[in-house]
Amino acid sequence: MTDPRVLSQQLLERLASSGELAPAWSDAFAAVPRHQFIPDTIWITRGAELIPVHRAEDPQEWMRRAYGPAAMITQVDDGHPARPGRRERSITSSASQPNVVAGMLDALDVQPGMRVLEIGTGTGYNAALLAHRLGSAAVTSVEIDPDLAEQARRALMTSGYPLAVITADGTRGYPPHAPYDRIMSTAAVQQVPYPWIAQTRPGGKILTPWGTPYHNGALVSFTVNGDGTAHGRIVGNVAFMFLRDQRIDASVDDEECDETTARARHTRVAPYSVAGDYDASLAIGMTVPGCSVIMASDPRAELTGTLWFVDPDTHSWATLRYQPHTRTYPVHQSGPRNLWDEVEAAYHGWCQAGRPGPQRWRITVTPEGQQVTLTETSAIHPAEKHAAGA
Numbered sequence: 001m002t003d004p005r006v007l008s009q010q011l012l013e014r015l016a017s018s019g020e021l022a023p024a025w026s027d028a029f030a031a032v033p034r035h036q037f038i039p040d041t042i043w044i045t046r047g048a049e050l051i052p053v054h055r056a057e058d059p060q061e062w063m064r065r066a067y068g069p070a071a072m073i074t075q076v077d078d079g080h081p082a083r084p085g086r087r088e089r090s091i092t093s094s095a096s097q098p099n100v101v102a103g104m105l106d107a108l109d110v111q112p113g114m115r116v117l118e119i120g121t122g123t124g125y126n127a128a129l130l131a132h133r134l135g136s137a138a139v140t141s142v143e144i145d146p147d148l149a150e151q152a153r154r155a156l157m158t159s160g161y162p163l164a165v166i167t168a169d170g171t172r173g174y175p176p177h178a179p180y181d182r183i184m185s186t187a188a189v190q191q192v193p194y195p196w197i198a199q200t201r202p203g204g205k206i207l208t209p210w211g212t213p214y215h216n217g218a219l220v221s222f223t224v225n226g227d228g229t230a231h232g233r234i235v236g237n238v239a240f241m242f243l244r245d246q247r248i249d250a251s252v253d254d255e256e257c258d259e260t261t262a263r264a265r266h267t268r269v270a271p272y273s274v275a276g277d278y279d280a281s282l283a284i285g286m287t288v289p290g291c292s293v294i295m296a297s298d299p300r301a302e303l304t305g306t307l308w309f310v311d312p313d314t315h316s317w318a319t320l321r322y323q324p325h326t327r328t329y330p331v332h333q334s335g336p337r338n339l340w341d342e343v344e345a346a347y348h349g350w351c352q353a354g355r356p357g358p359q360r361w362r363i364t365v366t367p368e369g370q371q372v373t374l375t376e377t378s379a380i381h382p383a384e385k386h387a388a389g390a
């Protein structure tokens, strides 16, 4: 069965029965036809490959996916996919998983009468949900990619949500419609752009996926203060693509990384401890700037592979080789930074601090920049209470 009304109803029931859809958003999810926002070509992942699915070739599969539980990849390589025979490399726009969309809208904590700026229009689906709840005049959405912005504008018009879709770099916000009660980014940031704070009214909120090169998986809710600063705390675990100019450019090239000339040592810290544990890798990312971690599993042997630690800015890298049934792991480090030493020290520091979880981190943004601190307790300051309940 691929009748969109039936599929939409099923999506609604799935979200409601799993408790992921707040009642306040139920009407919007019921009313906005998700498939009208999905482009005719979407992409699916198969191993490391990105494979296109064309609506014209497989309309049933396309429709099922439009109302399925997974994120839909709607653009690759900034809209310039590889020529036939070459592989597409990166996902540059997507319609997020419906449960993530529902969770973020709930965390946004909007009330009728509020004005919202969305950064990252993508398909326009999230903007349509906002417009259904708040009215199209209350919602502005900014998309950096002109083709995506145009597609979203058309879909929004067709569906009856003629909100303002601005083709621009969202890191500048959108001053003509400021101040906003809420800013919601649907692309991740490493540094919160200050214009977002400047364009949010005091007491207003900014909700954004936030990450470090080491760990991309935090949803942060900031409360904007009257003194031009904002204080944020982690309210969820989401992984979004980064804003275009904050993308992470870390990759590894085995041929360029010669272990025979690198500094060698061993460690007893297991790879999972620094790369698999959410709380530990969050803390390592907060503590070791500019370092990405990449896991390269050996396809020929189970539980065998290499963890790479890379800082492209200083051309530093480190490797940790792992295989089953070992207690010590060989490490090689090269470049001006000893990246493994830094990661290991950050891990031990996190253990000594009592293995703090996401509730203990705070992010403060001022005109001078962004600061991350670890608080003594996870208790919530009264001004932050509402964000925490999200």
Ligand SMILES: C[S@@+](CC[C@H](N)C(=O)[O-])C[C@H]1O[C@@H](n2cnc3c(N)ncnc32)[C@H](O)[C@@H]1O
Residues within 6 Å of the ligand: 092, 093, 094, 095, 096, 119, 120, 121, 122, 123, 124, 125, 126, 127, 142, 143, 144, 145, 148, 168, 169, 170, 171, 186, 187, 240, 241, 242, 243, 244, 245
């Ligand atoms: C995960 S998608 C957004 C999903 C979207 N909200 C939806 O409902 O389909 C992230 C989007 O952010 C856009 N983006 C990336 N950098 C941006 C920037 N600096 N300003 C505005 N949009 C940006 C990307 O082009 C992409 O379309």
